Amino acid sequence: MAVNFVIPTKMKAWVYREHGNVADVLGLDPELEVPKLQEGQVLVKVLAATLNPADAARVKGVFQLPGFSLPAVPGYDLAGVVVKVGREVKELKVGDEVYGFMWHAKKDGTLAEYAAVEESFLALKPKKLRFGEAASLPVVIQTAYGGLERAGLSHGKSLLVLGGAGGVGTLIIQLAKEVFGASRVAATSSTGKLDLLKSLGADLAIDYTKVNFEDLPEKFDVVYDTVGKGN
Template structure:
């Protein structure tokens, strides 16, 4: 392995605001120090999520890490150093994961939008052999969120589900996991007109164009409604009596909803590895991806439009 530098390139912010105003390239950030339960990763690809720009905007400033900080949760890369307590990985292993266990509470000062980042081994998994680094980096936060929501709702074989925002980062995985891992009897999902075919290809039995149809007015009701976009009151109109509504968009305004913020866990990625390696569950990359590291600000601006399909990734990191 090449020698690990003492300083690295990263995108950082020192104040809160719109990403285009506060995100700055820093060519001389100290390389993160390694704790005993962590590995140091040479970042190959990072992906970004709405939580990244919400963090920059100061939505979670009371519990954010000290500034300046480099954002980024999702990483795929190569282990270059291991802490003394690490057993799962060795130098040279290809890994991926969401590096922040508690998404909103003291996330890493050096996130994945840097040449190197450190993460606890329990947050990471070995990269599936059949996936590129770009594909792997697109997965962790969104696929773990999709999985955790289905688990919390008690979703199981034979149940029906409606996914609000089916073409987004989390929604694309809820459709696939519900259908191909949990054994849903019926999967319905909403998107705009141009993305309906994607929903069907991912496993949706019913693709609903929200620009022409109100899902809450459908005569059919569902065992679970998974709301990834923040339409909680309408979601409750689409759920069966005794059914569950999952919501991942704060603030959650209805206490009957199952609201949660992801707790990152590498064992979920381990569990889903057979489905990823068999191709039953696939990464979904936005057609504009990947953005080069030098265009990270442009990638954030695009993500903030809310029109992204699947995930936005940053590659190569250099």
């Protein structure tokens, strides 16, 4: 049975018209144009979107893609329902529940009612995940997985995660144990999040407010720093 959606010409979206701190420059625009589709894109009715540190950097003007211009809509991650497909779309269809990201976006991101996204950057949403859960995954899980892969973590190696309770850190711990086969995973966090680290699979939870990881007698094959000096 075909599914049809009534698509408006205008939508609500969070927009910034100048660079600066997110709280100062981001505002709700109730009359933004619904994006037009290119042939290989699908139009997604956004039901959940998440923000990452990269979004704040983009709003501040720290980095931007070629061809970028203001005003713009922030946001890379999303989850929602396909309401229209371009002519070159092969797999997805109207009515599909999807999640993915818009890292390619030069101007308009996911903090809007609708988003035009390349089919290749989307996947069917797992049925056991809620939209909000699915939208929280794309950027952070790619960051976590890509870092572990580049660092050469493999079966039997040990890992130390600096900042294990953050969005990327929580996924690093799980991927290291369940996918990469790490023999031992240690992670740092503040006092109140040590139990979280253990529940995710960390063999050693380190309270960075009390212990300097550089003073640990134990050595690790890989160290993944999710914090960095700039944060």
